[in-house]
Amino acid sequence: MIKGLNRFKNNGLFVKMFIVMVVSIVLVSVLITLNTFRVSEKLFIDTFSITNNKIINQINTNFETFTDVISMSFHEVQQSDKIKAFLTEKDFDAKTDAKAYYNINEQMTSITSNIDIPGINMFLVGENGRSFSTNYVNWPISKELLQESAITENTYRDPKKIMFQYDPLNLDTKTSHIIASKPLYDRETESIYGLLYISIQENELNRFYDRYTSAGNDVVIIDQSGRVASSNQKDLIGHKEMDLLQYAKEKEEDKSNYNSLEVFGKKKIVISQHIPIMDFYLVNLIDKDLVMNNLIDTKSIVMISLLIVSVAVVAVFFITGRLTKSLKLLVSQISNMAKNDFDQYVTVDGNDETKQLATTFNYMLDELHDYVNQLIETQKKQREAELSALQQQINPHFLYNTLTSINIMVQQGNKEKSADTIYALVSLLENTVGNPNEIITVEQELENMRHYVFINQGRYGDRIKVNYFIAPECLNHGLPKLIIQPFMENAFFHAFNKKESGHIHLLIAEREDDLVCEIVDNGDGMEMNERRIIQHNKKNRHLFSGIGIHNVNERIKLLYGEGYGVELSSHLGEGTTVKIRLPIIKPNNFTKTQ
Amino acid sequence: MKKIIILLLAGIVLLSACSSGSDETSESGDNDEITAWAWDPKFNIAALELGEETYAAEDKEFNLKIIENAQDDIVQKLNTGLSSGTMKGMPNIVLIEDYRAQSFLQAYPDAFYDLSDHFNIDDFSDYKIEPTSFEGKHYGIPFDTGVVGLYLRTDYIEEAGYTMDDFNNITWDQFIEIGKDVKKKIGKPMMTLDPNDLGTIRMMIQTAGSWYLEDDGVTPNLAENEALKEAFRVYKEILDEDLAIITSDWSQMLAGFNDGKVVSVAQGNWITPSIKAEASQSGDWAVAPIPKLDVPKAVNASNLGGSSLYVLDVPGKEKAAEFLESTFGSDEDFYQDLVTDVGAIGTYTPATDGEAYKKEDEYFNDQAIVSDFSTWVDDIIGVNYGMHTYAIEDILIAEMQQYLDGQDIDDVMNDAQQQADAQLK
Numbered sequence A: 001m002i003k004g005l006n007r008f009k010n011n012g013l014f015v016k017m018f019i020v021m022v023v024s025i026v027l028v029s030v031l032i033t034l035n036t037f038r039v040s041e042k043l044f045i046d047t048f049s050i051t052n053n054k055i056i057n058q059i060n061t062n063f064e065t066f067t068d069v070i071s072m073s074f075h076e077v078q079q080s081d082k083i084k085a086f087l088t089e090k091d092f093d094a095k096t097d098a099k100a101y102y103n104i105n106e107q108m109t110s111i112t113s114n115i116d117i118p119g120i121n122m123f124l125v126g127e128n129g130r131s132f133s134t135n136y137v138n139w140p141i142s143k144e145l146l147q148e149s150a151i152t153e154n155t156y157r158d159p160k161k162i163m164f165q166y167d168p169l170n171l172d173t174k175t176s177h178i179i180a181s182k183p184l185y186d187r188e189t190e191s192i193y194g195l196l197y198i199s200i201q202e203n204e205l206n207r208f209y210d211r212y213t214s215a216g217n218d219v220v221i222i223d224q225s226g227r228v229a230s231s232n233q234k235d236l237i238g239h240k241e242m243d244l245l246q247y248a249k250e251k252e253e254d255k256s257n258y259n260s261l262e263v264f265g266k267k268k269i270v271i272s273q274h275i276p277i278m279d280f281y282l283v284n285l286i287d288k289d290l291v292m293n294n295l296i297d298t299k300s301i302v303m304i305s306l307l308i309v310s311v312a313v314v315a316v317f318f319i320t321g322r323l324t325k326s327l328k329l330l331v332s333q334i335s336n337m338a339k340n341d342f343d344q345y346v347t348v349d350g351n352d353e354t355k356q357l358a359t360t361f362n363y364m365l366d367e368l369h370d371y372v373n374q375l376i377e378t379q380k381k382q383r384e385a386e387l388s389a390l391q392q393q394i395n396p397h398f399l400y401n402t403l404t405s406i407n408i409m410v411q412q413g414n415k416e417k418s419a420d421t422i423y424a425l426v427s428l429l430e431n432t433v434g435n436p437n438e439i440i441t442v443e444q445e446l447e448n449m450r451h452y453v454f455i456n457q458g459r460y461g462d463r464i465k466v467n468y469f470i471a472p473e474c475l476n477h478g479l480p481k482l483i484i485q486p487f488m489e490n491a492f493f494h495a496f497n498k499k500e501s502g503h504i505h506l507l508i509a510e511r512e513d514d515l516v517c518e519i520v521d522n523g524d525g526m527e528m529n530e531r532r533i534i535q536h537n538k539k540n541r542h543l544f545s546g547i548g549i550h551n552v553n554e555r556i557k558l559l560y561g562e563g564y565g566v567e568l569s570s571h572l573g574e575g576t577t578v579k580i581r582l583p584i585i586k587p588n589n590f591t592k593t594q
Numbered sequence B: 001m002k003k004i005i006i007l008l009l010a011g012i013v014l015l016s017a018c019s020s021g022s023d024e025t026s027e028s029g030d031n032d033e034i035t036a037w038a039w040d041p042k043f044n045i046a047a048l049e050l051g052e053e054t055y056a057a058e059d060k061e062f063n064l065k066i067i068e069n070a071q072d073d074i075v076q077k078l079n080t081g082l083s084s085g086t087m088k089g090m091p092n093i094v095l096i097e098d099y100r101a102q103s104f105l106q107a108y109p110d111a112f113y114d115l116s117d118h119f120n121i122d123d124f125s126d127y128k129i130e131p132t133s134f135e136g137k138h139y140g141i142p143f144d145t146g147v148v149g150l151y152l153r154t155d156y157i158e159e160a161g162y163t164m165d166d167f168n169n170i171t172w173d174q175f176i177e178i179g180k181d182v183k184k185k186i187g188k189p190m191m192t193l194d195p196n197d198l199g200t201i202r203m204m205i206q207t208a209g210s211w212y213l214e215d216d217g218v219t220p221n222l223a224e225n226e227a228l229k230e231a232f233r234v235y236k237e238i239l240d241e242d243l244a245i246i247t248s249d250w251s252q253m254l255a256g257f258n259d260g261k262v263v264s265v266a267q268g269n270w271i272t273p274s275i276k277a278e279a280s281q282s283g284d285w286a287v288a289p290i291p292k293l294d295v296p297k298a299v300n301a302s303n304l305g306g307s308s309l310y311v312l313d314v315p316g317k318e319k320a321a322e323f324l325e326s327t328f329g330s331d332e333d334f335y336q337d338l339v340t341d342v343g344a345i346g347t348y349t350p351a352t353d354g355e356a357y358k359k360e361d362e363y364f365n366d367q368a369i370v371s372d373f374s375t376w377v378d379d380i381i382g383v384n385y386g387m388h389t390y391a392i393e394d395i396l397i398a399e400m401q402q403y404l405d406g407q408d409i410d411d412v413m414n415d416a417q418q419q420a421d422a423q424l425k
Helices: A002-010 A012-079 A083-089 A095-114 A143-147 A150-157 A202-212 A242-253 A288-295 A298-335 A350-390 A394-413 A415-434 A442-460 A487-495 A549-560 A589-591 B001-020 B044-056 B071-084 B098-107 B128-131 B154-161 B170-187 B198-209 B226-240 B250-258 B269-276 B317-326 B330-343 B351-352 B367-380 B389-403 B407-424
Strands: A122-125 A132-133 A164-165 A177-184 A192-202 A217-222 A228-231 A260-263 A265-273 A281-285 A440-441 A464-470 A479-480 A504-512 A513-520 A565-571 A575-583 B033-038 B063-068 B093-097 B141-143 B148-153 B191-193 B245-247 B264-268 B287-289 B308-311
Touching: A012 A095, A012 A122, A012 A177, A012 A192, A012 A202, A012 A265, A012 A281, A012 A288, A012 A298, A083 A095, A083 A192, A095 A122, A095 B170, A095 B226, A095 B245, A095 B389, A122 A143, A122 A487, A143 A150, A143 B250, A150 A164, A150 A177, A150 A192, A164 A228, A177 A202, A192 A202, A202 A217, A217 A242, A228 A288, A228 A479, A242 A260, A242 A281, A265 A288, A281 A288, A281 A479, A281 B071, A298 A350, A298 A415, A350 A549, A394 A415, A394 A442, A415 A442, A415 B001, A440 A442, A440 B191, A442 A464, A442 A479, A442 A487, A442 A504, A464 A487, A479 A549, A487 A504, A487 A513, A487 A549, A487 A575, A549 A565, B033 B044, B033 B071, B044 B063, B044 B093, B044 B317, B044 B330, B071 B093, B093 B098, B093 B317, B098 B128, B098 B308, B098 B389, B128 B141, B128 B308, B148 B154, B148 B269, B148 B367, B154 B170, B170 B226, B191 B226, B191 B250, B191 B264, B198 B226, B226 B389, B226 B407, B250 B269, B264 B269, B269 B367, B287 B367, B308 B317, B330 B351, B389 B407
Parallel strands: A464 A504, B033 B063, B033 B093, B191 B245
Antiparallel strands: A122 A132, A122 A192, A164 A177, A177 A192, A217 A228, A217 A281, A260 A265, A265 A281, A440 A479, A504 A513, A513 A575, A565 A575, B093 B308, B141 B308, B148 B264, B148 B287
């Protein structure tokens, strides 16, 4: 987890870019897909409803032709005197009956042969009690059953009209029936002499619209009582659908193409029309979701979108990875730069932009190096100039003090000693003032020291003894002028404040390929943690030159690097040791540098 | 880049695999399914279902799909299907009425599968073999017998002073004589007649071993057919004496006896369930042998209707044949169930010794009617129903009207003969 977090942090740029890209791709795909669905749905429903309205009109026309045929049959039966006779004559024996039934069969056969509708049964019932079926098998009804039924009752209610009804009797047949019925009316006697029922098999009505239906596109035909008379959804047949009837009736008034309704618990587009003669309602129910699912293969569209998205995401993954990888490398190289003192170049790699960036960076690095080097050089020179300036200055107090003591010597008549002192001072001045930056031999420096010591001893007496231990092979090595003098001076003036007398050893030898000069005194010593020895002496009266001991270390390091310099060790009451470490400078070397 | 292409390809393959997966639908089930066409859910369809149930014990995989079609539709579909030569949509098993069987067997013998090896013709009544065979090959396994009986209301005849013995092995003339007396005494006519269906005529002439056609099954035999003339005479006399109620459909016929309007019913044994449907008349009925025509060699046994099962020469025929063989063709126990559960009397002779056949029927005053019918089956004289039963009947229905109007019987028959000769050439 933490590792993952770290990776995340390290890949911050990549992750950000990648997430932004993925979110955009997904968002665009989803929006386009949804919009496609929405637009095509609307377009489809509009087109669908127009087409279906036309289809409904077509179906209705079919129904009209059909009802015309049925009406024609009613008319023919009504007009036939033989049929009237069959239904009205009374008091008959078996033989006349037999003839009558034979004749009525012939009559009715000729009428039915004109109706080109299979599966019908024309059922005649007379007031005299006779009844006749043209095709009993198709609608096996008995006179008794029929006379008690609601069909007959409804038929009498409006004797002028052919009544179409769904047959609720559920006779033992494969299909349900729609019954057209009408009383046979005698105009002369103004009485009803019989009834004609024509049974139509539901699947015959089904034929008119069946080819237009499909899954989710259903046709329902409901009679005026709200009963489903026919439908391609067989399980609906015979059920009362009052809501649908109500809707269809309302639809008669308003002339819109279609409405969306909630029917049978599903969203449906409903188109309906009235079938005039039958007084049925033709209702077309389109299951919105199902039809839409058939139209738009949601699965494949979503799959295609998913595929596109995943391909795009993979592509983005690789491209973003490549882009950010070189950038990331660059960034990590740059951020590690401080560790490598800014002298490690950046690898020029990756794409054009990062290459250019790296090149520019490297160039800038070069420039920076140059600049810094220059600056260092300048500062070094400046410091050197400062130090040499300081070195050249001979402290006037020193001169004053020395000359004063010579004066005293002269007044005391100590001619020889004063001449020696003057000689020492002259030699010292000669050596020091001449070349400030000069490398001189140990021997020369030693000479200077002797003069300096002589002057000081001349002034302050020789209670402080100075001993020189110089390795002979060192005599010809070079060292910067006046390196040792400040420490000698320091020892003279500060090491013996409490002790009356003591000695100072100056040791010069080669050690580990370095030249080491040690100034050892057995004076007061000091606490090593007190660093003031170097800084505290502000009163410069005793100092020979402007160079203080604190500058020596700096100067050596400036000249020869970090490996060299001054080490100080001191113990209270025991004395102080100053160790100066210098490179060995052979005579032929330092003559060149001059 | 390569990776992307591979990924893309993989995606496409995945997609196509997904979409093709759903299209596969299994149609393998259809191969094992045997289809059968029949028309009466309470009778022959129920019998086939019983057969399927019985056969399922032997072959669990067996799947019989019974399709209900009106008999007229079956005839029409068979005719169009077989004449077009394509057997597509044809069932494996089809039930055909014996009267019509020859019209198919003779016209399309190749369309039917020879069942000669699948049943023993000696096990079945002789009269069923003739209509189901053609040129020595046996194509149909007999289903039910149409053996007829004279169902009588015992309470009515007793009221009129008669007993069942008076109806035993009588002629139609004797029947009319009794009928006149009964009508006079209790005012009830003897029977129902449908002028548009000459089943009664067919039933009468077969008692004399005669038919509308010669033995060749093709040549109309009307003008010289004494039995037919005699039947016409009897028919007219029944009407003249007003001994019949005229009906025009099944419900009217049922109403005739269920409502107690008639004294007797002369019909095939398949009417038994309809008679028994009127529970209030239990114990009031008995069955006597059918009256015979008063001609030489006539017997008191005849047939009306009855059908047999045929196997069409379409894939699955062997299986269909095996199914019929082991049920309708050889299973005595199955025939017991058939009588008990469906009420169908078969013509499988070995089955007649079974319990169900000998069982007495309370409704018929403990008369063992199935046993009686089975006895009469044996007496039926086999005739070749030939190819044109209903075509000739249509002519005769019209001629009957002429005859009822008083035309001479010979003139009527000559006229009918001429029409038949002309039409059936």
